[in-house]
Amino acid sequence: MRSPERIRLLVFSLFLFALVALAIGYNPVPASSRGVAPTVAGAMPVGPPLEIKAPLGLPPVPIPPDNPPTAASVALGRRLYYDPVLSADNTVSCASCHAPFGFTDTHPVSTGVGGKKGTRHSPTVINSAYNSLQFWDGRAPSLEEQAKGPIINPVEMASTHADVVKRLQADPKYVSLFKQAWGTDQITIDLVVKSIASFERTVLCGNSAFDRFYYGDDKTALSASAQRGLKLFIDPKKGDCTTCHTIGKEYALFTDNKFHNLGVGADTRGNMTDLGRYDQTKNDADWGAFKTPTLRNIAKRAPYMHDGSFPTLKDALGHYIGGGNMNKNLDKEIHALDFLSFDERDDLLAFLESLTAKMPETLGPPPDLAPKQTAQNR
Numbered sequence: 001m002r003s004p005e006r007i008r009l010l011v012f013s014l015f016l017f018a019l020v021a022l023a024i025g026y027n028p029v030p031a032s033s034r035g036v037a038p039t040v041a042g043a044m045p046v047g048p049p050l051e052i053k054a055p056l057g058l059p060p061v062p063i064p065p066d067n068p069p070t071a072a073s074v075a076l077g078r079r080l081y082y083d084p085v086l087s088a089d090n091t092v093s094c095a096s097c098h099a100p101f102g103f104t105d106t107h108p109v110s111t112g113v114g115g116k117k118g119t120r121h122s123p124t125v126i127n128s129a130y131n132s133l134q135f136w137d138g139r140a141p142s143l144e145e146q147a148k149g150p151i152i153n154p155v156e157m158a159s160t161h162a163d164v165v166k167r168l169q170a171d172p173k174y175v176s177l178f179k180q181a182w183g184t185d186q187i188t189i190d191l192v193v194k195s196i197a198s199f200e201r202t203v204l205c206g207n208s209a210f211d212r213f214y215y216g217d218d219k220t221a222l223s224a225s226a227q228r229g230l231k232l233f234i235d236p237k238k239g240d241c242t243t244c245h246t247i248g249k250e251y252a253l254f255t256d257n258k259f260h261n262l263g264v265g266a267d268t269r270g271n272m273t274d275l276g277r278y279d280q281t282k283n284d285a286d287w288g289a290f291k292t293p294t295l296r297n298i299a300k301r302a303p304y305m306h307d308g309s310f311p312t313l314k315d316a317l318g319h320y321i322g323g324g325n326m327n328k329n330l331d332k333e334i335h336a337l338d339f340l341s342f343d344e345r346d347d348l349l350a351f352l353e354s355l356t357a358k359m360p361e362t363l364g365p366p367p368d369l370a371p372k373q374t375a376q377n378r
């Protein structure tokens, strides 16, 4: 072949290659260096990750790989958490039912939009970062998934995800906060719940008198009565509470993250209207079982149990003294504790009260959202 012919062939093959490449949509420059935004579902916050420091008595906070918290995403999540804009009629925020600093509400069952009542007591958001499953029946696998629920629950915020996104998108303040946290002005429900979850991962309660006594070296932190109560709480022959409300060598979550039937809500015949975990698994062992709640800040969060049926801590303890309510699936670890003397019962209560700790003010509402919150005061 003479060289001009060779060149013509080369040019022709290049032309053919370009044509084929065009047809199959091949682009030699990788998507990441073309400045294409990653798909929103897998969006990552922009900016350096924020290190959440766990207080004394708590383990490091588990962080999902696709949602490392940043200062901006936590601040945005805090605002969303306290903003009633997430509800259909702008009256109910997450904090209406999970208010600082017990991060629950004072009613047996919560009240949502239009005064509608649910069937369960609002569990605390405190230390929910450590829960392996969310809700009393464990039906949500993560804080992100959990947060999608109340927004659309007809007896809670009664809104829709599309509506919430539309409202936030129409507010220049939110558009700019989302841009700062997520590098995009395209708000989605995933970014909303990821931000809220990151804020929730900072709602931690440790460093109580108990922690300073047990994990620190302040032997004066606990009163003599609370120290006796702690022994009773752990002693398998006495309170035996740590079987479920765990205390570890380095930290105490006060929950085994499992589900148990205490007969709370059972009538005299052992019938239960709320079957708890069973409704999710249809496993007989889960009949009438509910997730063990943490006991952090417990003295600040009356009423107690999944149905809020015990107005005081003393009433809740009374349930254990009586050995729970008989029913076909009562947990084998639950048995009468009527042998505990009255002094011992007081000691147990003194111990439970030692789990109260001061939480940082920065976990409360952003200043400009605070008045709305108290006006509601559900």
Ligand code: HEC
Pocket: 081, 086, 092, 093, 094, 095, 096, 097, 098, 110, 111, 112, 113, 118, 120, 121, 122, 123, 124, 125, 128, 131, 133, 134, 135, 136, 137, 143, 146, 147, 150, 151, 155, 156, 157, 196
């Ligand atoms: C109207 C009251 C109400 C509102 C509003 C509400 N919640 Fe809840 N929340 C509840 C109740 C009740 C439960 C328990 C429901 C169940 O277990 O079936 C719950 C459960 C939870 C849990 C699970 C905790 C655990 O230990 O399992 C978290 C976390 C939570 N809510 C966060 C939020 C967030 C975030 C928002 C706002 C997006 C919110 N809640 C709005 C009442 C409410």
Ligand code: HEC
Pocket: 233, 239, 240, 241, 242, 243, 244, 245, 259, 260, 261, 262, 263, 264, 289, 290, 291, 292, 293, 294, 295, 298, 301, 303, 304, 305, 306, 307, 313, 316, 317, 320, 331, 333, 334, 348
């Ligand atoms: C077999 C496991 C188990 C044992 C043992 C146990 N608990 Fe519980 N505890 C639970 C579960 C599960 C709940 C929630 C039950 C419900 O709402 O139906 C709960 C709820 C509570 C509550 C109310 C918490 C809240 O947020 O409303 C308190 C207080 C409490 N327990 C204290 C104790 C004490 C004190 C002991 C020891 C005398 C003890 N528990 C032993 C599993 C257990």
